[in-house]
Amino acid sequence: MRDRSKLENLYAAHATTVQAYARRRTDHVAADDIVSEVFIAAWRHLDEIPEDPVAWLLGAARKTLANQRRGAERQVALFQRMADGHPAGTEDSAPMDGAILRALSRLRPSDRELLLLITWDEVSPGQAAEILDVRASTLSMRLRRARKRLADELHEDEIGNAMYPAAVMETPR
Numbered sequence: 198m199r200d201r202s203k204l205e206n207l208y209a210a211h212a213t214t215v216q217a218y219a220r221r222r223t224d225h226v227a228a229d230d231i232v233s234e235v236f237i238a239a240w241r242h243l244d245e246i247p248e249d250p251v252a253w254l255l256g257a258a259r260k261t262l263a264n265q266r267r268g269a270e271r272q273v274a275l276f277q278r279m280a281d282g283h284p285a286g287t288e289d290s291a292p293m294d295g296a297i298l299r300a301l302s303r304l305r306p307s308d309r310e311l312l313l314l315i316t317w318d319e320v321s322p323g324q325a326a327e328i329l330d331v332r333a334s335t336l337s338m339r340l341r342r343a344r345k346r347l348a349d350e351l352h353e354d355e356i357g358n359a360m361y362p363a364a365v366m367e368t369p370r
Contacts, residue, residue, distance in 0.1 A: 300350035
């Protein structure tokens with residue numbers, strides 16, 4: 198209980214300082230995430246925090262910001278590889294149609310994740326249901342809807358159904 202009280206006091210005394218530091222360097226949503234991550238780290242290292250914790254907390258915020266930026270850079274590089282026609286992690290893959298990538302990018306993240314699991318990661322619908330923690334019947338319905346939304350996006354780009362891989366539109370058995 199003493200540790201919880203110590204963390205609560207630390208947070209009450211210094212959260213606004215950490216938040217101000219983070220907000221000067223990133224957007225408000227990311228700054229809130231950074232504050233959360235800093236105080237999670239503080240909880241894990243509570244016994245190592247010096248008497249005057251500001252430098253430690255801001256150092257943790259700085260490292261968290263750096264990690265966040267590196268993650269964003271990796272994401273940009275991944276999207277660039279995808280736009281160049283290479284699925285994630287496969288530099289020697291056959292080029293993907295740019296229209297498919299554009300259409301995928303406009304889908305909701307949950308639709309995109311499901312379609313990519315089935316096509317690029319080549320998991321079965323049963324495995325996808327397990328990965329996404331849904332029932333197989335729920336996954337089947339979501340997959341049909343995701344494929345329909347993808348087809349609609351492709352149609353908006355005036356791309357015919359014959360232009361994209363059948364694996365994206367076929368229902369695995």
